[in-house]
Amino acid sequence: MATVPNRYRLHIDWTKCDGRGLCTELLPDLLGRDKWGYPVALTEERGSRSDVFIPGSRLEAATDAVNLCPLIALALIAPTAKR
Amino acid sequence: MTQLTQQVTITRMDAPVGATRLFAAGGRASYRDHVATYGNLDFARVAPGLIQELERSGLTGRGGAGFAVARKFGAMPHIRGSRLWQSSAVVIANGAEGEPRSLKDETLLRDSPHLVIDGLLAAAAAVQASKLYLYTTEISLKSVRKAIAERRDAGAIRLVEAPETFISGEASAVVNAIQTGAAIPTDRVGRLTTSGLKQRPTLVHNVETLAHVALISRYGSDWFRSAGSERDPGTRLVTVSGAVTRDSVLEVPGDARIIDILTSCGAVQSKIAGVLVGGFHGAWLTPEHLGVNLSTAALAPYGAQPGAGILYVLGADKCGLRFSADVVRYLANESAGQCGPCMFGLPEMATLLERIASGDRDPQLARDLAAMSESVVGRGSCHHPNGTSRLVLSTLSAFAEDAQAHLRGQCLRVEYR
Numbered sequence: 001m002a003t004v005p006n007r008y009r010l011h012i013d014w015t016k017c018d019g020r021g022l023c024t025e026l027l028p029d030l031l032g033r034d035k036w037g038y039p040v041a042l043t044e045e046r047g048s049r050s051d052v053f054i055p056g057s058r059l060e061a062a063t064d065a066v067n068l069c070p071l072i073a074l075a076l077i078a079p080t081a082k083r
Numbered sequence: 084m085t086q087l088t089q090q091v092t093i094t095r096m097d098a099p100v101g102a103t104r105l106f107a108a109g110g111r112a113s114y115r116d117h118v119a120t121y122g123n124l125d126f127a128r129v130a131p132g133l134i135q136e137l138e139r140s141g142l143t144g145r146g147g148a149g150f151a152v153a154r155k156f157g158a159m160p161h162i163r164g165s166r167l168w169q170s171s172a173v174v175i176a177n178g179a180e181g182e183p184r185s186l187k188d189e190t191l192l193r194d195s196p197h198l199v200i201d202g203l204l205a206a207a208a209a210v211q212a213s214k215l216y217l218y219t220t221e222i223s224l225k226s227v228r229k230a231i232a233e234r235r236d237a238g239a240i241r242l243v244e245a246p247e248t249f250i251s252g253e254a255s256a257v258v259n260a261i262q263t264g265a266a267i268p269t270d271r272v273g274r275l276t277t278s279g280l281k282q283r284p285t286l287v288h289n290v291e292t293l294a295h296v297a298l299i300s301r302y303g304s305d306w307f308r309s310a311g312s313e314r315d316p317g318t319r320l321v322t323v324s325g326a327v328t329r330d331s332v333l334e335v336p337g338d339a340r341i342i343d344i345l346t347s348c349g350a351v352q353s354k355i356a357g358v359l360v361g362g363f364h365g366a367w368l369t370p371e372h373l374g375v376n377l378s379t380a381a382l383a384p385y386g387a388q389p390g391a392g393i394l395y396v397l398g399a400d401k402c403g404l405r406f407s408a409d410v411v412r413y414l415a416n417e418s419a420g421q422c423g424p425c426m427f428g429l430p431e432m433a434t435l436l437e438r439i440a441s442g443d444r445d446p447q448l449a450r451d452l453a454a455m456s457e458s459v460v461g462r463g464s465c466h467h468p469n470g471t472s473r474l475v476l477s478t479l480s481a482f483a484e485d486a487q488a489h490l491r492g493q494c495l496r497v498e499y500r
């Protein structure tokens with residue numbers, strides 16, 4: 001299993017998200033929108049399309065997105081503790 | 084580990100020789116046939132060393148993803164020695180087999196149900212699970228029910244019916260089906276081995292995987308490795324269909340060449356347009372590449388993997404674009420419709436491929452299709468978008484000449500001439 005980088009990630013629950021794009025407004029540098037309005041990770045790191053890496057400088061905005069997403073589709077995943 | 088082998092030797096019959104292992108007890112094996120062929124298995128005795136033995140065996144999952152079986156076991160809290168382990172563990176035998184072109188799990192559960200039951204009981208003993216489930220389709224449940232009634236040690240296994248949908252066998256859909264009755268994937272942050280069925284640590288293994296576990300429990304890893312190669316040890320079940328004299332489920336060594344498997348089913352290399360390897364989430368191999376082994380390493384350069392051992396042979400007179408368009412439409416219809424990119428992207432992918440297949444001469448279509456297929460990857464709660472994308476991209480590359488011909492208003496296949 002690939003080692004997970006030790007950074008915060010913004011998890012998108014696709015089963016809940018309806019693509020109205022509030023998160024993309026709060027994090028325009030990290031999230032774009034596809035033709036249907038669903039968020040698209042702009043940092044094209046491997047395996048980061050549903051768990052978008054969040055730089056420390058954007059943690060606050062990401063937290064806002066988690067709290068404001070009308071469908072509770074977002075979650076902030078803390079860096080994995082060393083095993 | 085030799086210790087395990089020695090202990091087991093006491094009760095074991097002679098291990099099957101050659102590549103006929105899973106069906107060594109004959110068709111529709113009763114418990115009596117099963118014990119006469121493989122001997123008894125003392126689950127409590129094999130449990131302590133089982134995971135190390137599985138590790139040495141190199142057994143990989145036979146349900147599709149091909150993950151190392153020992154590692155999945157090793158992720159269970161009891162095995163990791165976790166003190167946070169509060170609730171008791173769950174083991175689920177997954178026989179949903181949603182792939183329309185796969186029949187191996189159904190065949191296994193019909194002909195060797197007791198090996199699967201043995202594997203489930205051995206796995207449960209190894210991770211100290213208290214809840215055991217076998218999840219499979221209606222038709223296979225009949226075989227399993229009969230088998231369970233024939234023995235005294237399988238009463239704890241609960242049977243749950245899997246619907247005949249493509250994604251009913253996806254691991255989170257399996258857990259969801261057992262928990263809520265809805266066989267659709269759920270969003271997951273962590274692993275099922277940490278928190279699965281009712282938050283309990285949950286091990287989900289394909290039924291064929293468990294049948295191999297049953298054999299490794301008895302005969303050990305060296306025996307398992309005596310078939311196949313160093314890199315691709317053991318045997319695997321394959322389902323061959325399409326342009327063959329008869330559809331077949333076969334047990335083959337891990338290093339079997341694809342062309343040899345196909346030839347044994349009556350396929351003729353010169354009459355093949357392509358072979359879909361690994362099922363509807365798989366990839367196409369063109370005829371000149373059929374000499375490769377049906378193994379993870381050999382198939383990687385072609386973007387394919389053995390998956391659940393599905394080989395669909397497309398006859399040379401058939402259009403691969405048309406066939407694939409039908410498959411992608413099917414996959415789009417099988418989307419659980421929960422995740423936007425999957426719900427909207429897959430039908431558009433199907434439509435684009437249908438237009439290419441039916442001779443629309445817009446040269447932009449293939450580029451649009453490739454871009455759309457790339458955009459849905461990783462953007463769903465399960466791998467359905469990824470698998471569908473893999474099939475589409477592989478179709479565009481394997482049948483590029485056909486696509487070019489369509490753009491010129493021609494068709495390379497007899498079917499449409």
Ligand code: SF4
Binds near residue numbers: 021023038069
């Ligand atoms: S705010 Fe929530 S619902 Fe809206 S696009 Fe973002 S994740 Fe989806």
Ligand code: SF4
Binds near residue numbers: 014425462464
């Ligand atoms: S990705 Fe598609 S098939 Fe998978 S859970 Fe989401 S909607 Fe369902």
